[in-house]
Amino acid sequence: MSPMALFMITLGIIISTLTVTSANHWLTAWLGLELNMISILPVITKQKHPRSTEAATKYFLTQAMASALMLFSSTLNAWQTGSWDITQLNNKLSCILMISALTMKMGAAPAHFWLPEVLQGSTLTTTLLITTWQKIAPITLLYMISNHIQSNILLPIGLLSILVGGWGGINQTQLRKMMAYSSIAHLGWTMAVISIAPNIALTNIIIYMTVSTPFFLLLTSSSSKTLQTMTTTWAHAPTATIIMMLLLLSMAGLPPLTGFTPKLLILDKLVMHKLTPAATTMAILSLLSLTFYLRTTYLLASTTSPTTTQSTTLWRLKPNYYQITTILTPIALFNITILPALLT
Missing domain, CATH: 1.10.287 (Helix Hairpins)
Known part of the structure; x- marks a missing residue:
């Protein structure tokens, strides 16, 4: 171009x-x-x-x-x-x-069928653009009309999105499709609470975008597109591997990482509005997403030295890979460790 x-x-x-x-x-x-x-x-x-x-x-x-x-x-x-x-x-x-x-x-579900297929047919850079920047405009419009939306309309959409995002991601070996279902699940958390607490919903989607951006850029710089190619990451880029593991756990919502904060705030706000059954259902359905996040993290960590590489796939590093990693590492660490600032 x-x-x-x-x-x-x-x-x-x-x-x-x-x-x-x-x-x-x-x-x-x-x-x-x-x-x-x-x-x-x-x-x-x-x-x-x-x-x-x-x-x-x-x-x-x-x-x-x-x-x-x-x-x-x-x-x-x-x-x-x-x-x-x-x-x-x-x-x-x-x-x-x-x-x-x-x-x-x-x-978002139930109109989610196009997203995994579009991301699978695109490059990793385009996938990053669609899952982050392209979500800003519709989410802003949803935020602006949140005062006129009843929670009984958006809450079922949010629950269905969390279910579809977790269930669909378990069966994927392609990283682009897996991240598409991850995006659907995080949109579910945002939509479930946007009519009750729009600012918390906006915080959730912003944190997801800031955490997923370094992850996509690290995947792009290492040309990793499947779970199989990720098993060879440790031998060539241990720093990037550790950062990707932490980013995945942050997206999964495990404490004390950043991704845990918006989920805790959302559940707290739902309980305060006497929507405890919905909050409980969301917490249980998030275990589906946790499954494929932990599986990917295990694949990254299971090939640590002195364990031999489990894949014979050729590794292709871009010429400027180490420069990109040097830049992305502090950015990713900032996104992961922003939790204390949010809690204060």
Whole structure:
């Protein structure tokens, strides 16, 4: 890809997201989401491979359907209330349709089927972009309309997303699909509490993005795409291996790492609102996600010296791998050890 094309695509992705996050009018937000979708499609199709073309097609069809549903919902609300203001989504049917559209755009259950397939057909860098930056715009819109959403609408979606994210990730050997289901599960935690405590929900998804970003970058620099190739990591990059193990345990929500904090705050807020059964169900369903996180961590740790490597897969380090690791290590350590600051 030429530098000019890359610059224009990057500029489009950034401006479209900023347009949505600063919008007050539904049509402006819709325009930003459309520009965002158009900007990301060349990034997905950068690889000259049928899988990338299939991924881009699935992404386009899903996002176009969600955009149409979003436009219909906002038009219906304007027809009923006379307002195009994002924070004035007072019509109940419009609110339900808007939640469905934003759920489809984010990839939360039950509209999650496109996300693992799109990520599997994309590069690791594109996967990072879709699971982090592309979630900012729809989550911001969901945050802005959270005052008009009843918890009995989003709570079942959140529980279903946690179940699907944990159950689907157990059966995966491809790291991109596994991280797709991890993203679905974390979206479930966010959506379950966003109508009750929007700030805690926003904290949860921000922490997930800051923890998963170094993990994806380390995978990208080491060209690891499957669980089998991760078994050869220790012999070539012990520092990166330890950091990836800690990042995985943080995403799993184990104390005293950072990922434990938002989950504790979410469960506490649900119990305070007399939703103890839902909180208990979420805690139990999170054990499904913990299973594949621990399995991946075990594969990383089981080949430590002097144990022989369990895989014959060729190891391919990029030329600037050690420079990237040197930069990512302090960033990852900061993301892992931010827990004391959050607790104070």
